[in-house]
Structure formats: structure tokens, C-alpha cells
Amino acid sequence: MTHLKLAATAIAVAAGLAAAGAQASDDDGARMTNMPPRAEWMSVAELAQKLEAQGYTVHEIETDDGVYDVEMTNADGMRVEAYLHPVTGEPLPRRGYDD
Template sequence: MTKLPLAALALAVAATAGLSAPAHATGAIKCDAGPQSGWKSREALESKLTKDGWQVRKSKVDGGCYEVYGTTPEGDRVEAYFHPVTFEKLYVARRGQVLFRAKGY
């Protein structure tokens, strides 16, 4: 067996296992927020949410928005999306149940 087919086989196995697949947004919400250089920081959003009574477990960029996993002041464990420039709350869901969706999103 030559090295080329072995390398191709290794790449195919890695792709099948998801090791080389690029990350994709979940598609729940999309933000047209312009270049990231104009965004406020995720740390600033996390700080704001914490002051508002949220417990933030994780945040990341998804679909051009900030996606936050955490617990609301009411005690709901949620996935929420916020606009990265305005921090407007756009979408909040708990285990697939939509709790909030901003108009137009």
C-alpha cells in the first residue's frame, strides 16, 4: 500500500469522525452586526448579565451574535442570543422551547 492512499484514508476517517469538519453556527439566530472590531466584548456582556442576576456558564460567537448558556434570574437554564453591538436580547430558549424572541428574529 502506498502512502497516498493511506493519507487519503486517514483524512476520510478524520472527516467522518468530525475531526476536520469546520464549526457551523446552529442557525437559531443570525445577526448582521458588522465587523467584529465594532462589537462590544463578550466579557462586557457577561458582566452586564451577571449584574442583572444571570449566572453565565459559557458564551461564544454564533451566527454573528453572542450566544450565552446560563441561568436566568428566574432560575431557567437557557441558551440565549444577544446582539454584539447593542447587547439587545434577541432569543432565549430552554430545552428547545422558545421563551423569548425579539420581533424580526
Template sequence: MKTPLIIAGAIAILSPAAAFASDDCPNVPRDQWMSDAAITEKAKGMGYDVRSIKVDDGCLEAYAMDKDGRRVEVYFHRGTGEVLKVSEDD
């Protein structure tokens, strides 16, 4: 009975999302975060139409439309604004 729980826990720990959060989105003090407005402008310059921004897995995550009209999630480093990942929104 404990084996399925152990396996599920191992999968959760070793999942790409867990690795993504810890490796690519380091802990940055709140006073060093880029503002939502700055992230929106940066994304706009890259061709994204930002709909909303939230903090997710340590990154600033922008929900946006790309230049082809697809919904995407763009993950930005909170301190530098570097794009760390772009994925299609489910």
C-alpha cells in the first residue's frame, strides 16, 4: 500500500516542473523584482499581448497571446526579466 505513494512522491519530486522551479527561478528579494508593467513592456517588445501576470514556481508568469494568436505562458526571471520558458497555455 505504501509503494504507490512512494512512487507518486518520487515522480512529483523528479518531475521537470520541480526542476524548473528550483533551477531557473531563484529566490529573489521582493524589492528586486521587476514590476508587472516592466514585464508587460518587455513581453510587448517581444511580440506578446499580455493578458495577466502572476507568480508561479518562483517566476513571473505572463499569460499572453503570441504573434500567431496562440495562448502562451511566458516565464520571466523575477529580477532580470530574462525569458526562461515559453509554453502553450492548456
């Protein structure tokens, strides 16, 4: 009887860890740990203008965890999603599944 309880507990713990790992691996965005004050952020219009001057066609700009999340198309017609610094508009590294 004790073995059955121990096995059931082990299975429950393993399932909980697997669910937590799956949830964590779904996050592939950038995050700012020292987010600048919102008053210092580049406006959405300024960011769009900067990107369009670089040859991109901007489709959507959102904020996500303190950064700009931008969906756009490059000059070759390829869809691009980028996380950009909210003050400078420079690209930020994305966290992938290996992080």
C-alpha cells in the first residue's frame, strides 16, 4: 500500500514539474529588468518612422514586458518580429527555449 502512495506522489510531482517546464518554455520574449520610466520611451509614431526609414513596413507595435514588440515586413517582403528597446528602438536579444 505504501508503494502505491509513493508511486502516485512521484507521478503527481513529475506531472507538476513537466507542466511548469512547459509553461516556462513558452516564453520566448525579451524582458527589461531595469525598465526606464515611460516618459523616456520613444513614441510609437517615432519608432514606426525610424523603422520605415530603415526600409520596413510596420504592421503592429505593442508593448510587452517593458519593451516594444513589433511585427513588420522587411524590404524583401519577409515578415519580421522584433523586440526593441523602448528608449533607443534598438533590437533586443530574444530568449529562446535554451535559456
